[in-house]
Amino acid sequence: MKEMEFGDILRRLVAAYGPPGREAGVAAEITTLIRPYVDEVTTDAIGNVTATMRGPGETAGRLLLMAHMDVPGLVVTEITKDGTLRLSPAGTLNTAFLPGLRVVSGRGTIGVVCLAPKLEAKDVGPAKMHIDIGVESDEAARPLVSVGDFFVPHPELADLQTVVSGPALDNRAGCAVLIETARGLAAGSGASNVPAGAVATTVTAGAGGGASTGRPPGTIVFAFTVQGAIGARGSRTVTYGARPDLALVIDASPVGAGDGGRPVEPGKGPVLRLRDGPFILSPALRVELERCAEATGIPLQYEIIPAPGSHTDPCGVETSADGVRTGVLGLAVRNPGTASEIMAPSDLLALAALLRAFLARPAGREAPTADVGPEGEAR
Amino acid sequence: MVSEELTPLLESLTNANGLPGDESEVRGILRRFLRDQVDHLSTDSLGNLLCVKGTGPVRVMLDAHMDEVGLMVSGHDDSGLIRFVECGGLDPRVLPGRAVSVGRPGLPGVIGLQAVHLIPTDERDRTAPVRRLYVDIGAKSREEAASVAPLGTRIYFVTRFERLSDAVIKAKALDDRVGCAAAATLLAEGDYPGLTLIGAFTVQEEVGLRGAQAAGYSHTPDMALVLEGTSAADVPGVNPPDTCSHLGRGPAITIMDGTAVADARLRDRLIALADEHGLPWQPRRLTTAGTNAGALFPQKTGVPACTLAVPCRYIHSPASLAALSDIEAMLRLVRLFLESTDRGEFTP
Numbered sequence: 001m002k003e004m005e006f007g008d009i010l011r012r013l014v015a016a017y018g019p020p021g022r023e024a025g026v027a028a029e030i031t032t033l034i035r036p037y038v039d040e041v042t043t044d045a046i047g048n049v050t051a052t053m054r055g056p057g058e059t060a061g062r063l064l065l066m067a068h069m070d071v072p073g074l075v076v077t078e079i080t081k082d083g084t085l086r087l088s089p090a091g092t093l094n095t096a097f098l099p100g101l102r103v104v105s106g107r108g109t110i111g112v113v114c115l116a117p118k119l120e121a122k123d124v125g126p127a128k129m130h131i132d133i134g135v136e137s138d139e140a141a142r143p144l145v146s147v148g149d150f151f152v153p154h155p156e157l158a159d160l161q162t163v164v165s166g167p168a169l170d171n172r173a174g175c176a177v178l179i180e181t182a183r184g185l186a187a188g189s190g191a192s193n194v195p196a197g198a199v200a201t202t203v204t205a206g207a208g209g210g211a212s213t214g215r216p217p218g219t220i221v222f223a224f225t226v227q228g229a230i231g232a233r234g235s236r237t238v239t240y241g242a243r244p245d246l247a248l249v250i251d252a253s254p255v256g257a258g259d260g261g262r263p264v265e266p267g268k269g270p271v272l273r274l275r276d277g278p279f280i281l282s283p284a285l286r287v288e289l290e291r292c293a294e295a296t297g298i299p300l301q302y303e304i305i306p307a308p309g310s311h312t313d314p315c316g317v318e319t320s321a322d323g324v325r326t327g328v329l330g331l332a333v334r335n336p337g338t339a340s341e342i343m344a345p346s347d348l349l350a351l352a353a354l355l356r357a358f359l360a361r362p363a364g365r366e367a368p369t370a371d372v373g374p375e376g377e378a379r
Numbered sequence: 380m381v382s383e384e385l386t387p388l389l390e391s392l393t394n395a396n397g398l399p400g401d402e403s404e405v406r407g408i409l410r411r412f413l414r415d416q417v418d419h420l421s422t423d424s425l426g427n428l429l430c431v432k433g434t435g436p437v438r439v440m441l442d443a444h445m446d447e448v449g450l451m452v453s454g455h456d457d458s459g460l461i462r463f464v465e466c467g468g469l470d471p472r473v474l475p476g477r478a479v480s481v482g483r484p485g486l487p488g489v490i491g492l493q494a495v496h497l498i499p500t501d502e503r504d505r506t507a508p509v510r511r512l513y514v515d516i517g518a519k520s521r522e523e524a525a526s527v528a529p530l531g532t533r534i535y536f537v538t539r540f541e542r543l544s545d546a547v548i549k550a551k552a553l554d555d556r557v558g559c560a561a562a563a564t565l566l567a568e569g570d571y572p573g574l575t576l577i578g579a580f581t582v583q584e585e586v587g588l589r590g591a592q593a594a595g596y597s598h599t600p601d602m603a604l605v606l607e608g609t610s611a612a613d614v615p616g617v618n619p620p621d622t623c624s625h626l627g628r629g630p631a632i633t634i635m636d637g638t639a640v641a642d643a644r645l646r647d648r649l650i651a652l653a654d655e656h657g658l659p660w661q662p663r664r665l666t667t668a669g670t671n672a673g674a675l676f677p678q679k680t681g682v683p684a685c686t687l688a689v690p691c692r693y694i695h696s697p698a699s700l701a702a703l704s705d706i707e708a709m710l711r712l713v714r715l716f717l718e719s720t721d722r723g724e725f726t727p
Contacts (some may be wrong), residue, residue: 005439045727046642046681046682073633075634075666077620077662077666078620078664080619082621088665089666090635090666147664148646167598234681237677237679238680241679313596
């Protein structure tokens with residue numbers, strides 16, 4: 001099989017249909033893309049896709065990497081007499097960017113979001129919008145659409161110098177990172193070096209230097225979860241089923257969502273989320289991730305999301321079953337929730353390289369919970 | 380016609396009092412109804428009534444919550460009037476002047492309103508917030524009120540079940556005694572060798588979908604149908620898309636709400652069965668609020684769940700209306716679903 005370029009993987013993921021609760025289309029695409037690199041791919045009772053890679057040493061621990069595969073959309077709540085569609089948001093699309101948005105449904109019907117005319121700025125909202133699919137009556141609309149259909153932004157990905165732009169980068173880019181990580185591990189490129197800021201949209205097997213050590217020890221589960229755009233519903237059940245020793249969630253980091261310090265920017269590296277509402281990254285896990293970043297020359301950005309926290313909901317993962325040590329790594333995105341989100345491919349590839357380095361690190365995957373003394377020394 | 384047993388059961392369930400955290404009277408009625416009809420009955424530590432019938436390989440849960448919305452005593456004032464808070468979401472417009480029943484056995488009272496001459500002129504047109512309301516049981520002092528209605532005493536509406544016509548009934552707590560009556564009827568009559576039918580009559584739904592989390596954990600099914608009552612605002616002056624649902628058009632099947640997206644496969648299967656058998660149904664048009672599907676779906680490794688609801692006018696108020704034909708249609712549709720799944724025609 002011809003090696004697919006990373007840019008093609010991202011393009012195919014962005015194009016796949018998958019609003020919250022209706023992820024079967026993108027789930028099938030992801031299954032096809034990741035299957036060559038792992039031992040098995042399964043789908044659970046509510047549609048989460050889990051791809052498992054087993055390395056030497058059964059007792060060397062289980063690590064779970066997760067990214068939600070759904071994207072926000074609009075659900076049809078009514079077909080009016082003149083053939084236009086009333087809508088309700090499913091997930092957070094930026095309301096200001098809805099008027100004029102071209103959208104497409106699961107059955108391929110294309111429409112445009114229209115705004116009622118002569119509105120005051122304060123009245124602009126989904127209740128005053130409708131989708132026009134180009135028919136004049138509800139009878140003409142019925143073969144093309146039903147109440148309960150979900151529309152998503154029409155997919156297209158544009159290359160802009162050092163960044164790409166399109167809908168669904170949150171979080172299809174995260175899914176692409178997981179697939180790229182699996183590919184790199186399967187090819188045996190354990191700790192490749194990707195210079196920060198490089199425009200790198202192609203990675204072929206075996207490239208990247210670094211130690212080629214084969215599969216890392218233990219079990220790695222790559223999970224693509226459902227209903228993340230409306231509040232991380234699938235990630236809890238996947239964590240419960242996988243019973244990992246450690247879970248890392250990959251999600252988008254909207255520019256401006258963080259509090260204090262320097263805002264995150266596409267192109268400046270993967271984002272380490274120190275806090276997300278009630279979630280707090282453990283100091284030991286922070287140190288481990290920072291060490292891997294330093295060793296591979298990958299710059300990290302940092303963010304703190306204030307209460308009540310983001311849709312990623314790492315606390316839901318952390319409190320699953322009898323507790324799971326959890327971290328969140330982000331991909332900086334500009335214009336979140338629009339048809340023209342912006343991310344830097346260099347961030348995606350850098351994050352995949354960081355994950356491979358983390359998975360290949362010499363220490364086992366036990367969660368370090370050593371006691372320390374007042375100077376921070378181990379006790 | 381509606382099952383012979385269902386209407387009297389619905390009458391006794393809606394007349395019973397059961398607020399979040401004290402659903403015992405409702406549970407007693409359901410337990411007596413189901414005692415000889417199911418294989419196993421138990422009450423868990425939160426008060427959920429859990430029943431199991433059959434030993435077939437496919438586990439199907441029917442969920443309905445036993446609690447209704449009401450009020451709770453939060454304070455007393457010197458003149459013997461009782462302050463209260465809501466237990467579950469209530470429309471404050473429907474409270475002033477209502478007759479209520481305080482505690483068990485119930486003391487009669489009336490929800491009073493601060494006299495109009497004491498309210499600033501510019502506030503008189505507005506709905507009185509709950510903090511301006513009180514329950515008057517005729518007590519003459521703080522001590523007297525506190526001794527018969529201490530803090531935490533539950534306050535119930537007193538609407539009695541009535542048939543307004545051959546087609547329409549009025550009662551309190553149709554949300555969700557109508558779901559309880561339907562689920563109990565289906566459990567009692569059910570005989571499906573291919574299924575293990577689990578009845579979860581759950582507690583504290585109105586204050587955060589609480590009981591269903593425990594029920595979904597302890598009796599995790601392969602799939603769950605949540606039987607509910609939902610809002611019907613199909614009255615003059617309301618635009619069609621804002622009605623949520625219509626009386627007389629059959630059960631409202633959820634697309635998505637604030638707590639869950641209805642499982643696509645379950646939803647499509649229910650719609651296909653309804654269309655195949657000419658049963659009326661409608662999409663629930665609101666995408667807000669929530670049901671126990673939101674609590675069941677994330678349990679353990681996930682449970683596909685979908686909500687069907689009987690349209691109820693004036694839901695979450697002392698008196699709601701529902702159409703008997705909608706209850707019948709919901710019963711028939713769930714029955715078809717269970718029969719079909721029992722025959723192995725459907726797996727999510």
